[in-house]
Amino acid sequence: MPLLEIKGLTQRFGGLQAVSHFNVAIEEGSLIGLIGPNGAGKTTIFNLTSGFYKPTEGVIRFNGADTRSLKPHQITAMGMARTFQNIRLWPNMTVLDNIRVSQHYRLGYSIWDCLLATKRYLSGEKKINNLAEDLLEAMGLKDYAQEYPKNLPYGLQRRVEIARAMSIQPKLLLLDEPAAGLNSSDVDGLIKLIRWLQKEFKITIWMIEHQMKVVMSLCSSMKVIDFGRTIAEGTPEEIQSDPKVIKAYLGDENI
């Protein structure tokens, strides 16, 4: 059974069909790419998968469960984390707090424990704290634990956002253009990081990316969409030489 299975996914905004009849099955442990020109509907597919929009039609099954009626925070708690195209860290909260707050689904204590400072509260906070510190250590972000994300350079912010997503301990990680806005040395670091994450934590990754370098060196297979429709799928090499993909990105030669 695939970890994530999407069948016939369709989303309309008013008259606009942003996504139409999208299918995908992502097996555990794979690293799949999703590409397409700007405005093709890639981020919409991610928003539907993570529960931020409710699909007009279609089925989304994650880890065997239908997620359509769930809230985003519930889907995240099931083990699906994501990052955003334009980094959405909490800018005025320390990096450590950014990680800690993301543990909300498994705090292990209630508001009453928190107000009364019970044992459960103290041990819960301690656990979360250790977890966050270990993760920052592993991701090489330990020195920035007390910094505010707004003061960090862009490349580091990306790293922190990926670390925050990883703190969910996800089965599936959705990366929305992780290389956008990075310079070439940062991109190399990112590729290394993603490889390492997949090996170290045995997670499944589904990513949207434009930069061919990233997609080529990471993804085992990918899908191409344009105007909400799937136009091609296959290995990176196949995609690269597909005339429909070239047409979608570069336009028709006849024009």
Add this chain to the structure above:
Amino acid sequence: MEILVQNIFNALQWGSFYALIALGYTLVYGVLLLINFAHGDIFMVGAYIAFFLTTFFLGEYGVIAPGSLAGVTILMLAVPLTMILTSMVGVTLERVAYRPLRDKGAHRLYVVITALMCGLILENGNLALLGASRKKFPELLEKTVWTFGNVSVTNLKVMVIFAALLVFLFLQFVVTRTKTGMAMRAISYDKFAIPLMGIPINNIIVFTFILGSGFAGLAGLLFAMSYPILEPYMGALIGWKAFIAAVVGGIGDIRGAFLGGFLLAFVEIGVVAVFPSTLRDLMAFSVLLIILWWKPTGLFGIAKTTKI
């Protein structure tokens, strides 16, 4: 039936007042995304300015011989003068209190609090300077009552409703058809791009305050003529209500302000016609709460979509 028609006229008159004030909130909000909480008190100041102007023209202060000007002439003089003077009050607030904060990049809500404080200063400053005694607004127009069957309408009521309609058409024209109106709408979308397009942003903002406060002054004058007892807190409740009306209509939209104003008036008059009048505020606000619950951005408001 007669009672119904009579009540509709009352509602239209009250709706006109609410609408005239609501549009000041909506104009400023539409441009600056600022809730100008001092606006209700600017309306009150407008009424007082109108009071002093008319008593001046009636010759109370001995500059003009009493009775030398006819009531209609005085009204003709008072309308533009009130509007000009009241808009000067509004612009002063913008220049002295709001703009410096904006320039410093203060949090939006600090500007809102400043507006609240300015309102308090206007109210209590008035009370402190003029005393608690209520002012009686002189009668300028001879009251004419037109009677159709059992329904009677005063000329004043008709005038108020017409004034509100004219203002609505004028503003709708300014905002949707003129270049200045286009600039006003553009500022709320992107404050940083506007100066790059060569639009003098501060002039547009001042113009917005002139429009909003000017019509609040007009509302003050008309209100004082309809309900000729003036007191410093007269703008507070009506101001809050007009603001809520503006939001229910969809704040930032001229049509919304007018529709919201009339809607509020109809609900209020309707409640009073059926229930004891003490329930007026309770029911009116509950209806508004339900409307906002059902349509959170108001009747004409457009929901801002969050881009992810």
Add this chain to the structure above:
Amino acid sequence: MQKHSFKLLLFVFSLGLILAAHFQFIDQYVITVIMLMGINIILSSSLNVVNGYMGEFSCGHAGFMCVGAYVSSVLSVILFTKDRIFGAPLLAPDLSLFLFPGVILIGGLVAALAGLLVALPSFKTRGDYLAIITIAANYIIISGIENLDIIGGPRGFQGMKRVINAMEDRLDIPWMLLWVVLGTIFSVWVIRRFVASTYGKGIIAICQDEVAAEIMSVNTNKMKVAAFMLSSGLAGIAGGLFAHVYGYVNPQSFNILKSTECLVMVYLGGMASLSGSVLSAVIFTLLIEALRFVIPELNALAHHLRVIPESYEIGQVWKWVIIPLILILTMQFRPEGLMGARELGDFFPFLKRFYRNRTTE
């Protein structure tokens, strides 16, 4: 030892205050001002939960205070005194010694439930539209109570003084001062616990980026309900104390002007700064009381200098011209409030040694 010194200091200070009041080292006026200060601290710090930490704009705080005030007043009059309308006391008046905090807490709980009036719409809407809903809620609560004739309607409700008197007959200590001090410490402590915990930081995350909060497993709707209910519940406790301090409540004492006062204290202190809220509540209360004495002096001085006409007196009305003016000037010079989003410990790091921060130990 040092870790607990803050608590110890607070205890000694409170005890000293109550003893001073008991042995009449400080007069009734000073006691009343101190009680008002405590109530204002509860109001401003509880409103800061919603307006500062969560970044919403609630302008109807006094409405919840009103609910708490009425519920606890009616309850304590029914339970502990003989009343014209409600008849003989249901419980022995002596019990009020022990049950009074419970009565205040029940007032707070009902106020917290009233907070749902605002919390539920906040799922769908935020910002200025939510602000309106809070204003409307304030008006609805007030005019709802004005239409309840059994508890006095617009004339107000009284009888709470008898409850306090019953307590003092039994044991002669300044009870109200004690309750206000306890209530204030309780409220600030609860808020501090809440916003310093990872759980409570969920509302700060909502403030900074709601979409990210929801995606990163924060149950935003639940957090909003928690924040609004906590905030309005504490306002209800403040209202209950307020009602018993004065022995009389009137719906109009909880109108939008009172809400404005709460707003002023929050923004003067700084959004998302708990010590800022406490500090600004103290300053604000002192300012109002100080003007009571300053204005007559000012009047005498102005007459002496002959800058105002002989017939004109500068009266107490000027208080509400001067206070807004001071606030406007403060905001012009410190547009982020007294403390910004920081706490006292951020300005004076040595203070941090004196209180334990449980989340970072």
